[in-house]
Each structure stands twice: as C-alpha cells, then as structure tokens.
Amino acid sequence: MRYIIFTDLDGTLIDHDTYSYEAARPALSLLKQKDIPLIFCTSKTRAEIEVYVKELDCRHPFISENGGGIFIPEEYFDIDLKFDHKLGNYNVIELGTSYSKLKDTLIEISKSSGIEIINFGNMTTEEVSEDTGLDLHSAGLAKIREYDEVFRIIDETEDKASRIMELIGSAGYNHTRGGRYWHIIGNNDKGKAVRILSDIYKQQFTDVTTIGLGDSMNDLPMLGSVDIPVLVQKPGSLHDPSITDPKIKHVKGIGPIGWNNAISEIIEKGSEI
Ligand SMILES: O=C(O)[C@@H](COP(=O)(O)O)O[C@H]1O[C@H](CO)[C@@H](O)[C@H](O)[C@H]1O
Structure with missing residues (x-):
C-alpha cells in the first residue's frame, strides 16, 4: 500500500x-x-x-x-x-474559470450591490504585502492569478457577506473562504x-x-x-x-x-x- x-x-x-x-x-x-x-x-x-x-x-x-x-x-x-x-x-x-471573468464579475457585483470590497486585482503589490504579511516578492507571486480572485468585504457584516455570496451564486460562480480571505471561484474546489x-x-x-x-x-x-x-x-x-x-x-x-x-x-x- x-x-x-x-x-x-x-x-x-x-x-x-x-x-x-x-x-x-x-x-x-x-x-x-x-x-x-x-x-x-x-x-x-x-x-x-x-x-x-x-x-x-x-x-x-x-x-x-x-x-x-x-x-x-x-x-x-x-x-x-x-x-x-x-x-x-x-x-x-x-x-x-479564467481569472479575468471572475474578477470582472466580482467588481460588477460590488458596484451593483453597493457593498465595498478590496480584491488582489485592485491592490498594489505593496498593499497585498501589508495585508497578508507576505514579503514583497511573495506578494507579487500571489497576484499572478489564473483561477481564483481573493477579496475582503470592507466593514464586513453577516448581511453584507450573505448578499455578496448570493450574487456570486446568481452569476453562476462559487465562493469559498480561506484563513484570511473570501474567494470567488468557478465550478471547482479542492x-x-x-x-x-x-x-x-x-x-x-x-x-x-x-x-x-x-x-x-x-x-x-x-x-x-x-x-x-x-x-x-x-x-x-x-x-x-x-x-x-x-x-x-x-x-x-x-x-x-x-x-x-x-x-x-x-x-x-x-x-x-
Ligand atoms: O485565503 C487565504 O487566507 C489564503 C489561503 O491559502 P491556503 O488555501 O490555506 O493555502 O490564500 C490567500 O492568501 C494568501 C496569503 O495569506 C496568498 O498567498 C494566496 O495566494 C491567497 O489565495
């Protein structure tokens, strides 16, 4: 075995x-x-x-x-x-699913719901480094994304989170949560x-x-x-x-x-x- x-x-x-x-x-x-x-x-x-x-x-x-x-x-x-x-x-x-589709959908959802988010695609390498504690080089590597966009909800509440996740579902995508962040993903999981x-x-x-x-x-x-x-x-x-x-x-x-x-x-x- x-x-x-x-x-x-x-x-x-x-x-x-x-x-x-x-x-x-x-x-x-x-x-x-x-x-x-x-x-x-x-x-x-x-x-x-x-x-x-x-x-x-x-x-x-x-x-x-x-x-x-x-x-x-x-x-x-x-x-x-x-x-x-x-x-x-x-x-x-x-x-x-391709990263650009996921990122664009997430931004659209944030705009239409009025719920503010921050996502890796709209953060500088320095901001990712500061938010994660990764060094600058590692933060740069974390931004080279192919299949998953990473985000936080600003001033998160349960209501805001459930609204965003509902809208992600209606757009045909899925979500998950890691130790630090929310993620929008396609029809995949670990x-x-x-x-x-x-x-x-x-x-x-x-x-x-x-x-x-x-x-x-x-x-x-x-x-x-x-x-x-x-x-x-x-x-x-x-x-x-x-x-x-x-x-x-x-x-x-x-x-x-x-x-x-x-x-x-x-x-x-x-x-x-
Ligand atoms: O969502 C999160 O908290 C982590 C989870 O990563 P794991 O699936 O636990 O390896 O992933 C994001 O943040 C990391 C830095 O803390 C980045 O290195 C990852 O690229 C990002 O997906």
Missing part, C-alpha cells in the same frame, strides 16, 4: 502568520526518506507554489487556486494521462481536484491510501475526498469550530506543529490520531 498526502499550505503546512514550515521539518524529511508523494493543494497561485516545490525539492503534481488547476510534471506517471494543455514542463488539467488526482495515482499504483491535511473551510471538500482527513489547530489553539464532520481527525498542534504530529503518528508510528 502506498500513501499519497494532500496538504493545504497557509495555516496548515506553513504557519498562518510567519509562513514558515520549520516546525514540520522532521515529518517532511520522513516523507522524503520514504518516498511518499506530497501534493500541495492550496488557494495559492502556481507561481507561489513553485517556490515551495523548489525549496522542498518536492517534484510531485500540485493543485493551485482552490482546485482551479492540477499541474503534473511531464513523465511523472507511466500511464496514459488525459490533460487539457501543456504549460512548460507540466501537463495541466484545468478545472477553473475536493474535485483531489479526487481526479487520486484516481490517477490509483491507476498507477492500485493500492493507495490518501491523507488530507487542512485547517479551514476551503479545505473541507479536500478533507471529504481522502481516506484519512486531518484538521490542524488554528492560532489560538482551536480547531475551526465550523468544521464538525466527525470523520475528520482533530490533531493537536497549531499549523505546522499539528502537521508534524499527524504525519509522524500516521506514517512513522502507524497509529490513529
């Missing part, structure tokens, strides 16, 4: 505030040593993910922008792979992408057990699509209280500390969390 690991980044493998994965180093080394595929499945852009691919020397497929794109390195699988197009050295399976990629791994290796790790609502579709779903704690030491599915295992530890605990329990000790 082979394990395949799908992981969220912000607030899960990397710390919500510092964006560091240092606390997860022991478990990351364990996966390398055992040659277990680690698949990033995040709201982050391809350009942002490629930084982690290089830093962690993690040459596996990855899933960008809430399931918008699945990027599979050429010749990674031996099986005959169906994909939508080639981009550099990737075969790309595209599930998302779960759909995880199911497609898991099926490909199952064709290649037959006996596969999938593990998924996340912290927030936008991880729920991913957690619902794996064999072993794991929720790490958020800053303040709580698990996201809106995630109540009893099948999801709650691991102790905030972000990468919880990530490290979960991987070492399951992979090293072979035990339940």
